[in-house]
Amino acid sequence: MTVEVFGGPEPGPITLAPYDPAWPARYERERARILAALGGAALRVEHIGSTAVPGLAAKPIVDIDLAVADVEDEAAFVPALERAGYILRAREPGHRLLRTPEQDVNLHVWRLGDENLARDLRVRDRLRASPEDRAAYEARKRELAVRDWAARQDYADAKGPLIAEIAARAS
Numbered sequence: 001m002t003v004e005v006f007g008g009p010e011p012g013p014i015t016l017a018p019y020d021p022a023w024p025a026r027y028e029r030e031r032a033r034i035l036a037a038l039g040g041a042a043l044r045v046e047h048i049g050s051t052a053v054p055g056l057a058a059k060p061i062v063d064i065d066l067a068v069a070d071v072e073d074e075a076a077f078v079p080a081l082e083r084a085g086y087i088l089r090a091r092e093p094g095h096r097l098l099r100t101p102e103q104d105v106n107l108h109v110w111r112l113g114d115e116n117l118a119r120d121l122r123v124r125d126r127l128r129a130s131p132e133d134r135a136a137y138e139a140r141k142r143e144l145a146v147r148d149w150a151a152r153q154d155y156a157d158a159k160g161p162l163i164a165e166i167a168a169r170a171s
Contacts, residue, residue, distance in 0.1 A: 003092040012149035016057045016141060023051040026062050030105050034066060037084035041077055043067045043112045048120040050141070053127045057138050062105045065120050067112040071096055077109065119167045126170035133166050 027047040035042050049063030050056045068077050071094055078088055078096065086098040086107055095116065096109040110117040127134045140162050149155045 003090060005090045006088060010152050012147075012152060012155065014059060014145040014147075014149060014152065014155050016145050017060045018057055019053075019055050020051075020060065021054075023058075023060075023062055026105075027052070027064065030062060030064055030107075033084050034064070034081070034107070037080045038066075038068075038077055041068055041080075043069065044117070046117075046121060046124075048108075048124050049106075050127075050137075052124050053134060056127060056134055057141065060104065064105065064107050065117050066107055066109045067114070067117055068109060069112065071109055071111045071114075081107070122170035123163055123167050126166050130169075133169065137162060137166065 024047065031045045031047075034045055044065070044067035046065045047062070048065050049061075050058030051060070051062045066077075070076065074091075074096065078098070081098055082088065085100060086105075087101060088096065089099050089106075090097040094111065094114060098107040098109065099105055108116075108120075127137060137159075140159060144155055144158050147155075
C-alpha cells in the first residue's frame with residue numbers, strides 16, 4: 001500500500017498527558033468546524049482515540065473520524081477543510097489524514113461504512129466500557145512512549161497488535 005506523507009516523518013518524543021476533561025469540548029468545537037465547512041458532505045463525525053476515553057492518559061491530540069461518500073474524491077472535502085484551517089498530511093488508498101497547524105487535532109477521513117471507521121468506534125467503546133482493557137492499553141502506551149522513535153507513526157504502529165486484540169473482544 002502506498003502512503004504519501006506530506007512533510008516527511010516526524011520523530012518523537014511521545015508525550016502522554018493525564019486525561020483532560022477539556023478534550024471532549026475540544027472535539028465538539030472541531031466537530032462544529034468540520035460540519036460548518038462540509039455541511040451534508042460530512043456523513044458522520046466521531047471522537048475516537050484515547051482522548052475520547054475518560055480516564056485514559058493520551059497524547060494531547062484529539063483524533064476525529066470523518067465519514068464521506070468517497071474518500072478518493074478529495075475535491076469534495078479537502079479544499080473546504082483546508083479553508084477551515086486543516087492541512088492535508090497523508091494520503092493512502094481509502095484514507096486521508098488532515099490536522100490542525102498546531103498538531104493538536106488529527107482528522108481521519110474514511111468512506112462511510114469503511115471497516116477502519118467501524119474498528120475505531122469498537123475500540124473506543126470497548127475502552128470506555130472495560131477497565132481491564134483500558135488499563136492494559138494505557139500500560140502499553142506508557143511502555144512505548146519512553147522509547148526513541150524515528151517517526152511518531154512507528155509508535156502508533158507498535159500499538160497495533162493490542163488494538164487488534166481489543167477490537168476483536170469488542171466484536
